[in-house]
Amino acid sequence: MDKAELGLYELLIERLLADDGVDDATSGLVLAAWSGDGALADALAGRGAPTAEPPGETEVEHPDVYLAAVRVEGFRGIGRPATLQLAPGPGLTLVTGRNGSGKSSFAEAAELVMTGRNERWSGRTAVWRDGWRNLHSGDDASVAVDLTVAGTNGTTKVQRRWAPEDKLEGGRWTRQEPKAKVQDFDGSAWGASMQTYRPFLSYSELGALIDGRPTELHDAVHDLLGLGALTATQTRLKAARKPLADRARDANAERRAIRTDLASADDPRIVEALALLKSTSPDLGRIAGLLSAAEDPGGSAAGLRAVLDLRLPAAEDVRAAAERIRAAVDAHTAVASAESSRADLVARLLREALHVHTDYGSTTCPLCEQGTLDDAWRASAATRADQLERSAAEVRGATSELEAAIAAGRSLVRSLPAVLTGRARETWQDWVQAGRAEGPAALAQGLETAHPVVAAALVEARTESEAELARRDEVWAPVVRRLGAYHDAAAEVAAEADANATLARAEKWLADTATELRSQRLAPFAEQSQHVWQALRQQSNVGLGAVRLTGAHNQRRVAVDVSIDGVDGGAALGVMSQGELHALGLALFLPRATVDQSPFRFIVIDDPVQAMDPAKVDGLARVLAEVALTRQVVVFTHDDRLADAVRRLELPATIWEVVRGEQSAVEMRRSDDPIARYLEDAKAMASTKELPSDIRSELVASCCRSAVEAACHSKIRSVRLAAGHTHADVELVLKKAETTNKKATLAVFNDPKRGSDLLGRIRSGLGPGAVDAFQMCKQGAHKGLVGDLHPFVKDVKKLAEWLQK
């Protein structure tokens, strides 16, 4: 978590604690969601309470980076190697140079080598991008920055070098830490920070901050305020709740769909199910009960299935059984007679008599007491007994077979099954009756008669049962499946209902709070923008109101409320001048680039003053000087207005002038105030032996006159501007004062009519030498000076200082 996120996290906890409406479960989920997907999943699964302690602050990789130098060779407007030396630390540096002098090349080079791209070129055509090489350079091209990083000794060099055949995107990009080897570099180490804090601002980008690509600024502000973490938390909660909410919604939709789809069904089970489904949270237990009972409600389906299971003996078995009975009856009839029924008794009597004969020999017959049981009798009696015994055995066999046949016949018949109804039931009863018929013949006849009838009826009953079962299955089975699926889904929804509700509360709380948190985070940023705008607006009638992050997706942007003459107007942006838009752009850029957690302690601004009027330039100079108290501010500008304002307002600044000679030879020259510069020019020319002496005198006098005039301008400007004159008025006055004499008169007396008093005042103020110097300046260009010119330059210097007092 970086500083911005940590700050936001503290605010979040503060609000969670302060809000009595938030229960522990809800705040637990909010904090878990902040920590990440894993923590949120754990919290939802009831694993481990999220800690209220924030994770530690992660180290920013490049703390307090300052620019020490920008080195350019063969790139854009710069041919021979040129270096822009910068004091690595807070302070304002102005780099001035005319259009085409190569100053922007430094700005672009610094941006390119640090970010890998340049805002001004991105989106341009190939022709534009391909013109990046300097035409006058030799083979190689390179851009480099020397960086100093607080807390480390020495400079870090980041360089991009291109061989002659390389494209802009190619070349070798390297980074060299102090006392370390050169390493390849891809910019990714600070890519995110570059995007968020973006310390570079080019002229073309200045206008675009307001009306160009608003999403980019939105994202940057969003990130630098740490709002990304807030959005991520919201996204996580939403993502965690989505499957739960989806399942609940789907289950409910299915419940209603079932009710609609089956509204016309008459199946009693379905009717019951629909009644249960009326409630938005149906009794799932009862639905489950219905589903299991519905397998056989009232047993009717079992009855139907039992009918299918019913079996009758086969027709040929019935016929065989009847035949067997009849055959047994016939066989029995054939052997059974009056004698045969006594045969056993008679045989036993004879056997007893034979025993008596055997034991006692021939005796009188004990039964009739007339005959004699002798040997002759014995022979015939034995034969007779054998005959009688055989006859008795035959009768017994026939009787037994008959009984068996009858039993088999009766056994074919089963009792009436309860499941049978209608004709099948009647015919089965007849079948049962047939089985109970008296007498073997009747039995055989009954079985043979009843069987085909009951068999036909049973086939019919089975067919009906089958049809009914099929019909029932067709309606119910899909209902069972659908109801079963619904039951399972609804059961899952019910199980996670608590989690769903808590997530919903967490989501809603955060959504409600996020807006306030954003405003709270944005407030200091907006205040700074206000501050910058107040400094820049000067006489502008446009007021800057709230700064807000608005919109979503492609419409997201930083919105600024502007009012004109105190009247709010959404269309105010449309009537703002280009200069005002640029000022507004700066008002948004500066707070972003100078936010405390940015590792970049420098900002590089290319040509911010182009469209600004002089009053805004003064404001800008003040703002920049203020920012420069804590930041290294490097401003490239194509004219002298900003430098002029800085000098006039006596703001601390280092001013460089970029001068570009032929063949793209660029050099840097310290450029303090113009008076000192002209005097330096004069001294330099006075010392230049190569110049012919007459020309040298002419040049030195010209420069000295310029120095005197510059001193006059400076005095006139500061006096008049301090007295409340506008810049335009002052410039007009300066333009009217054409000659050196008139300028000096205005500077000394602030009154153009006192020209005749001028020389007298110079004499009384500085002595006769100064008057001579002044006259030499005026005439020297035409009359020439002789000898050593340095004393003259010194006199002029004194004169210039006096004029400014």
Place this chain on the structure above:
Amino acid sequence: MSHSAIHRLDVADRILHAPDLVEDGAWPRACTWLIRLALEHGLDDFWATHRPEVAEVSRRAQLLTLTRTVDSDLGSRATELWYALSRAAHHHAYELAPTGAELRTWHTDVHLLTEDLRSRSA
């Protein structure tokens, strides 16, 4: 061509080729002055030959006279050059040292102009 003018243009040309001749990076100003002085000397010599009385009036009046009475095209070229060089040489707010390319253009223009003036003198 005016000798004074060509003399100054020669020096300016030398400096443009070798800026290091002038100390402390003052070469752009030095060249500006030299080229402007060359133009002024060219004009002075022209008036000295043709209308000595005009040589005494202000430079602005001289340029007006050149345009109105001698050659409007020549006059406007001279006027434009002189103002551009004055702006670059004199200190006015919002102006910075001219680049080598600008100086080269002025140098060429002044060269042609003074040549033209001289040919009318003959």
